[in-house]
Amino acid sequence: MKLTILMYHKIDELTPSVRYPGNYVTPAQFARQMDALLMWGYRTIRFDRWLDYRDGRATDLPEKPLIVTFDDGYTCFDRNAWPVLKARGMGATVFLVAGQIGGTNAWDREEKQEPLLDAPRIRQLQGEGVHFGSHSYNHAALARIPEARALDELKKSRATLTAVLGRAPDVVAYPFSNQNRAIRRMAEEAGYRCAVRGKGRMNWKWNDPFGLRRIKPGNDLGDLRRTLLRERYVRVF
């Protein structure tokens, strides 16, 4: 069994002021991808189900478990992604930058500034079944800053999100996918149960739960299909 985790950022139309179009998937393409994933047999689960399966406490996972994730917590998730997922009975995990809730992607000065979900809306979405995780406090590249600051980013974001959500987040997404072995152990020390990065691969049971790999879909359904087929059937490790 392999766990597939997809990594999206913004589900929105491209405008001329966008600097990094690679972080956008159009709403129509996103809906096509969700329909295709269901048709290919993928079914969404939550991170805790995967951890239970790893620990031998869950045996009834779907054959192709899937987690659909969204980095940064943009309001376009609310407008363009969640309605699509909800209508199909699919789940989502959104990674929030705890120090920028209700703000914009201020860490990305050169990029078009997009609004981020605020606390009341985050709580409503949680009530509707959206799962929220941490994406650090300031969107810091954790392996490139002093260790004490990296640990603080992980701990402070967890504490802030615990206050917003009414429960502690169990998963963290490393900003810019920037991490190393020391950062992975730090995420564990900070109290998370698992963590995700990029890397474009699927996950086996024996992969480090603090280094879970994600696949980043673009705007081409054929590309996504080829990537998933290669990862599922061609690559063994």
Ligand SMILES: [Zn+2]
């Ligand atoms: Zn991010």
